[in-house]
Amino acid sequence: MEVRFREVETRKQGRTVLEVPELALGRRATTAVLGPNGAGKTTLLRLAAGLERPARGEVLLDGEPAERAGPRRAAFAFQRAVFLRGTVRENLDLALRLRGADAAERRRRIARAAELCGVGQLLERDALHLSGGEAQRVNLARALALEADLVLLDEPLSGLDGPSRESLLADLPAMLAASRATVVLVTHDRDEALLLAQELVLLLGGRVEAQGPAGQVFRRPPTLAAAAFLGYTVVGRRAIRPGALALGGGTPVIRFTVERVVDLGTQLAAEGRAEGRVVRAAVPPGAAPPAPGDEAAASAPPDAVLTYGDDGRLAE
Numbered sequence: 001m002e003v004r005f006r007e008v009e010t011r012k013q014g015r016t017v018l019e020v021p022e023l024a025l026g027r028r029a030t031t032a033v034l035g036p037n038g039a040g041k042t043t044l045l046r047l048a049a050g051l052e053r054p055a056r057g058e059v060l061l062d063g064e065p066a067e068r069a070g071p072r073r074a075a076f077a078f079q080r081a082v083f084l085r086g087t088v089r090e091n092l093d094l095a096l097r098l099r100g101a102d103a104a105e106r107r108r109r110i111a112r113a114a115e116l117c118g119v120g121q122l123l124e125r126d127a128l129h130l131s132g133g134e135a136q137r138v139n140l141a142r143a144l145a146l147e148a149d150l151v152l153l154d155e156p157l158s159g160l161d162g163p164s165r166e167s168l169l170a171d172l173p174a175m176l177a178a179s180r181a182t183v184v185l186v187t188h189d190r191d192e193a194l195l196l197a198q199e200l201v202l203l204l205g206g207r208v209e210a211q212g213p214a215g216q217v218f219r220r221p222p223t224l225a226a227a228a229f230l231g232y233t234v235v236g237r238r239a240i241r242p243g244a245l246a247l248g249g250g251t252p253v254i255r256f257t258v259e260r261v262v263d264l265g266t267q268l269a270a271e272g273r274a275e276g277r278v279v280r281a282a283v284p285p286g287a288a289p290p291a292p293g294d295e296a297a298a299s300a301p302p303d304a305v306l307t308y309g310d311d312g313r314l315a316e
């Protein structure tokens with residue numbers, strides 16, 4: 001399924017919160033829409049579902065306006081799962097009944113989605129008394145049970161503790177692949193986007209700052225703003241890939257005053273600020289760690305340093 005945005009502008013209380021002249025999603029199976037809080041991610045997802053209409057422009061699902069096609073062809077899992085009183089099975093069943101599936105078809109789809117999402121043992125449980133992790137999986141199962149062409153997931157891993165998140169993060173790609181749907185998921189977490197999606201759309205301030213294959217956008221962010229959001233250390237017109245800075249080494253790419261030395265578990269890192277931004281550089285194994293107040297120089301492998309033009313765009 002192709003989701004196409006054309007000349008779209010959305011306003012909330014008189015303020016433009018999303019402006020997308022042209023965007024096509026669905027070229028690859030899973031697209032992550034990545035961006036900070038308030039970037040317009042949920043708004044973009046709701047437009048694709050046809051849950052809201054843009055002030056200007058159009059959103060098309062395979063050429064048909066999203067507000068018409070969405071209710072038939074899209075399944076939406078909201079960031080916070082909302083369940084009605086009753087069992088998990090009853091909640092899933094209701095969602096399917098609203099789409100007009102008959103009883104046998106509903107049983108089949110519930111069984112399949114429950115197995116995919118690992119919630120078979122929860123089907124007879126009270127939907128209002130699930131743990132956060134259980135509720136997230138049931139929320140996904142409810143969306144996947146619809147067997148929609150387009151599955152829209154808003155922060156599917158939000159609110160989960162470390163191990164539950166890891167477990168769902170590991171299971172999700174297979175669950176989504178088995179659904180065979182076009183998936184668009186929203187996240188503010190870079191690693192989540194890289195682990196779950198083949199295509200990345202980076203949204204900053206309501207605009208698409210970058211789009212492309214996920215690994216490629218991460219390796220070569222097209223703008224300094226995109227690099228900064230993706231965790232690069234930005235100094236002047238240069239951006240240094242996350243984790244690439246180390247004290248000493250060859251030609252320094254950055255100098256800073258050490259504010260503290262942090263033990264990251266597997267290594268020590270010297271932390272300070274350059275041009276107002278936090279800089280963290282690894283202390284090489286065996287080297288004496290610096291002290292707060294010391295001047296430090298850090299280097300990075302040449303391929304981890306990207307240079308941008310005056311316009312903030314990546315120089316070729």
Ligand SMILES: Nc1ncnc2c1ncn2[C@@H]1O[C@H](COP(=O)(O)OP(=O)(O)OP(=O)(O)O)[C@@H](O)[C@H]1O
Pocket residue numbers: 012013017035036037038039040041042043044188
């Ligand atoms: N009903 C509303 N009325 C006014 N402003 C709104 C409304 N809904 C959203 N906004 C504003 O629109 C902008 C985009 O919101 P949206 O929820 O799409 O962002 P988001 O990227 O999903 O954020 P988050 O990661 O915090 O969920 C924000 O600045 C938000 O404050």
